[in-house]
Amino acid sequence: MNCIYAINGPVVKVRDTKSFSMREMVMVGKSKLIGEVIGVTDEMTTIQVYEGTAGLMPGDPVEPTGTPMSATLGPGIISNIYDGIQRPLKAMTALSGVYVTEGSAIAALDEEREFDVTVTVKVGDKLHGGDIYAQCPETPLITHRCMVPPYTEGTVEYVAPDGKYKVNDVIVKLRIDEETVQELTLVQKWPIRAPRPINKRLPISKPLITGQRIVDTVLPLAKGGTAAIPGGFGTGKTMTQHQLAKWCDADIIVYIGCGERGNEMTQVLEEFSELIDPKSNRPLTDRTVLIANTSNMPVAAREASIYTGITLAEYYRDMGYHIAIMADSTSRWAEALREISGRLEEMPAEEGFPAYLPSRLSEFYERAGYVETMNGREGSVTIIGAVSPQGSDFSEPVTQNTKRFVRCFWALDKNLAYARHYPAINWNMSYSEYSDDLAEYYNEHVGEEFCRYRQEISTLLVEENNLMEIVKLIGADVLPDDQKLIIEIARVIRVGFLQQNAFHKDDTFVPLEKQKLMMKAILLLYHNSLNAINGGKPISEIISYGFFDKLIKMKYDIPNDKLEMFDEYFDMINSKFADD
Template sequence: MANVIYSINGPVIKLRDTKDFSMLEMVYVGNQKIIGEVISINDKETTIQVYEGTTGLKPGEPVYSTGAPLCATLGPGIMSNIFDGIERPLRDMAAKTGAFIEVGSDIPSLDLKKKYDVTLTVKKGDHLKPGQIYATCPETSVILHKCMLSPLLEGDVISVKPDGSYTVDDVVAVIRDADGVEHELTLCQKWPIRTARPVAARIPTHRPLITGQRVIDTLFPIAKGGTAAIPGGFGTGKTMTQHQLAKWCDADIIVYIGCGERGNEMTQVLEEFSELIDPRTGKALTDRTTLIANTSNMPVAAREASIYTGITLAEYYRDMGYHVAIMADSTSRWAEALREISGRLEEMPAEEGFPAYLPSRISEFYERAGYMTTLCGEEGSVTIIGAVSPQGSDFSEPVTQNTKRFVRCFWALDKSLAYARHYPAINWMTSYSEYDDEFADFYDKNAGEDFRSLKQRISALLAEESNLMEIVKLIGADVLPDDQKLVIEIAKVIRVGFLQQNAFHKDDTYVPLEKQRQMMKVILYLNDKASELVARNIPISNIISTGIFDRLARIKYDIPNDKLELFDDYYKEIDEKLAESDR
């Protein structure tokens, strides 16, 4: 008896009285052959979630087995491309079916006609170990693609093609394994998206991911191979912050996952990234970027899969020895997809209707980040930066709280800061980074030995200002002594002149570590000199009237990134202005 649909409930399909399917097997559902995945089996029913709309599907239509799990196709052609949640190329689909995706569109993930200039790195008689590189080809102007043996294979090379132009499906070598079975090697391979790719070793990282965003690099740094969450309510700048990190962080490759976000935001990513010149290479930024677009109007089950598709692509490039950064926007929409599917499966709900396995799914995702020694002996990393969208900016809701358990960097976006046009709207009192102490040697070598002490003093001033503002709210600022009024004025310079950053200004959109250090140093120099005057009973009003505080708040615009020697002039100006107030 053929396997046919028994019931349909949104993206959840059930079959009766069959034992032909295995858990997590990919299947084709209905006459249109919609892609699906087996998610539950018992002796009576088999449950499948499908990754496309089920409109028009009817009971009695056939379900076809593939015998394989849901896999991503990995090979040259991923960079500069844009895929949906199950790695179908959206540009190719648009060319074939128009602006609206047809149900059952079966389009190869990679371009099967495009030829690449392939250089073979092995010869006949070589023994290939799992993950070893056997061919290379330039994928884009900045990314050299390294074709690696599947981690599940090992054997001796029995034939090799000469260097030349090949498509991703062309056989370039043949190996024979220990059982005598021959395996043809092409430029691509498949890997199950829900299974982490194996590595030789996970190693501790002592290198930060440099982003050029002062509040992150200075106060709340993230490691290469680290994990970070950006929680924030509507309009607080989660997507904008991730755009900035994608443009400027010193990762080799960016994987941007638009998971359940608005379509216009993904359009903005596409348009902006295609126009941007990569500051690291001088080439187009898209040459080292791939996009997974699963917008809010796309099928909910594919939204759940998009996170795994993105992390699998990232692990593949990590195995080549690249440092990859994933922007997942947003994991809350992914969790909502889990909740919807769980509800249709009639599972027992946990807190706020989310499934009881929500924490384990979140941990599985973030656990796939890390700094690794790969099977081919290279060092590579996957850094995960996930946006969280708590309803009503309520950070006590389950997705935010469970994400907080599994990430080591928490950049809490503040609604009041965002509405005051302070960007990035990262609240310096509620955010934290657990990586800080691990970067001591890096900062001493690359940013100056006083970088960390300057940062600690800046943090202390901000914390002191926060405490003083509680008093000011109750009884006003006039009753404070001058030394505490000075703290408030200096903290204002730090907030406006240092923490606030302008993404549209050519010198302020990205700031190197040395300039960050010099900015902290000159602000603290003003603090020290003004403190000396206040200690001698010079009124704080005299010091403020010199205009030096407002002058330093504009320093980020006045000093170009390549003319840091201009900082010397500010020390002289501070001395001159404060001398005036002392007369």
């Protein structure tokens, strides 16, 4: 029998054994704690335990399972709440109360729940990995499509009739060869650290529409893309992710609370259950999966929670859905890596993080993408990861390495947050590399002028930033009127366009068409004012017209369903300057 030799926090060592293989899932101790083999030598096997190791002793048994650490995939995942190793927290509460007890062996899916299954194949059909053989309504918004496990192919030998089935009931029998028949239920397993296979990656060409103006217009994110939200304490990382999760046009949201405070996860649960999905008028939980690994849960499970979440997302992507993952926060995941690395006595790199931190981050973000699935459908996984640099220091290793692997960087600024400017994304420090990839989509669906307006708005913000350096030194009075105009119009852009009120019914989500018309109104005022200044009119007189303040309020004054009101604004601006 294999016995524990040494225990160091979540790291357990077994001596003189050849029973284990790398990445194998094992059961540790009398309570059968879940662990994973992370190191094998001639003398020692090193195991990472995903639960609290209090009470373990040298000499306690360690049992191999012969399988890697895997996620259970099947109907019943949506609207569920899991911990970092995919144990359903609602079921665990019923079993053991509000605190998670070690060694709780609870099935990830409700094995007694029945689903209304429709079989989509017949006897004699040849099936390959990824092919859909049955489907059932998982929630009123999501149809669950049961797929042949990857790398499996055979001929259908038996088909169950349509009807109500539990997740472990046999739906199809597949003849693999003369001796082997594989039974297909509604469930399959997949190793969490291995990406699920696809047919091919497709070009990124569609935006993830969020209704947040600074995101959709100035710093767009594509479906299948990657974004980072770095920011210090109190800058609104979690709130920004909540807002994106509520309003983005992904089919399914996977929210990973990785090392989050318990009260924040409670807020997510309460908000999502109360919020009505604008597209379907159903609760948002009908298309949401929550992985809650709070900061008081075992540190090793925090490291696993990221992989569990991305595996669930890839599974639904393979059905042809578009998934958005909110990982909050990857910094606490990196801290879990650092702690475990220290227990393993590995050589530390920068700021104590392990030398393999960049490769782990890249492995995670590389699993995003817009793909053609094994069954010929299109699906995507978009990753939005929050980063929590200590003291808002963006030069620390997690932020810098994340920057290497994402193409969208939304830097949160504590000065904006403290000034109640939300989302507190600093447009001067942030960037998006997806603008050119998405230009064709914007031209086709919103109009060719959208990208032109966006470019002009961004240029004005950059010019204002440069002018403010001069203003800080010598004051605004010495600037010529055309430069004073840039500062005034930039204020309209900042307060009237980039700042957004999540509690206002028309401002919490803004369609692309309204965003375009808001930019058009701002630029119309700018060009008319510039022409008037070039004609000799002083800036003070132009400001006295009241248009600058009126445009700041247009986000509230013009409802999302009455965009024709913009014509009044355009006529008013044009006629006033024409009269002069």
